[in-house]
Amino acid sequence: MSERSEDSPSGVDSITEKITEKLHHHDSSSSSSSDSDNEKSSPSAVKSSPSAVKSSIYRLFGRQKPVHKVLGGGTPANIFLWRNKKISAGVLGGATILWVLFELIEYHLLTLICHCLIFTLGILFLWSNASTLINKSPPRIPEVRIPQDIVRDTAINLGYDINQGLAALREIASGRDLRKFLAVIAGLWVLSIVGSWCNFLTLFYIVFVLLHTVPVLYEKYEDQVDSFAEKAMAEFKKQWAVFDAKVLSKIPRGPLKAKKVV
Structure with missing residues (x-):
């Protein structure tokens, strides 16, 4: 016990x-x-996220979206960036054929349309009669229609782009940003000089070719182009500061008249 x-x-x-x-x-x-x-939640241990790193990188024209989104993100962007090489090559080849016909061969639009219709109708007519002579059913001609959704979406997008351009011109003409005003004036002046060298069709074709080449090359060499553009922009700002101090600041400006109070 x-x-x-x-x-x-x-x-x-x-x-x-x-x-x-x-x-x-x-x-x-x-x-x-x-x-x-x-330790994981401490700021020193947390690594910078990819989005924060990307936001700190300089992008051309202050761009924050990918090139595909900047171009609209739809079918035109896919064509300009060669997402489908067959479609992009077909569109560019068709534009080249039209430019050769109208500019080099000096074809007219109405003449081309009439000749295409004559050729198409003649082929279909002969094919239908030949099939009846050899005791075969005539070929079925497909019914071609333009979808209304495509026409409506195209009109809406075109109207939106035109309104955005008019709003941008109104903002520039308001006189709030002298740098933007001078840049637009210089761009229009260069465009007028280029327009005097060639007609509208050739100019349109050049722009069309540039849209099929410049965006895809920029997307491929994006980092190198943005790095060079950052250096160029820094040098431009430096020269603009000198020009502002020596020229623009010395331009006399009259005093603002006070509004009469009724």
Whole structure:
């Protein structure tokens, strides 16, 4: 009896020691996990996200969207960026054929349309009569229609772009940004000189070819072009500051007349 009474305190002590060890182990594990969480959540341990890195990179014209989104993100953007090489090559080849016909061969639009219709109708008429002579069913001429959705979407997009251009011209003419005004004037002057060198069709074809070449090349060499543009923009700002200090700041401006209060 006495031995049991002596052994019982030691058994209780061993149980309490095990409980305290478990509690201590749980506290240490929880503290280590909290430390690791704090380390993960600390600003020094967190790496900069790719979006933050991309936002710090200089982009041409202050662009923040990809080139595909800047061009509209639809079928025209896919054609200009050669997402489908067959379609893009077909569109560019068709534009080249039209330019050769109208500019080099000096075809007229009405003459070309009439000749195409004469050729198409003649082929279909002869094919239908030849099939009846050899006891075959005449060919089924497909019904060609332009979908209304395409026409409506094209008109909406064209109207939106025209309104955006008119709004931009109104903003430039308001006189709030002298730098933008001078840039637009210089661009229009260069465009007028280029227009005097060639007619509208050739100019339109040149712009069409540039739309099929410049965006895809820029998308391929985006980082190199943006790096060069950043250096060029810094040099332009430096020269503009000198021009502003020596020329624009010395232009006399009359005092603003105060409005009469009725």
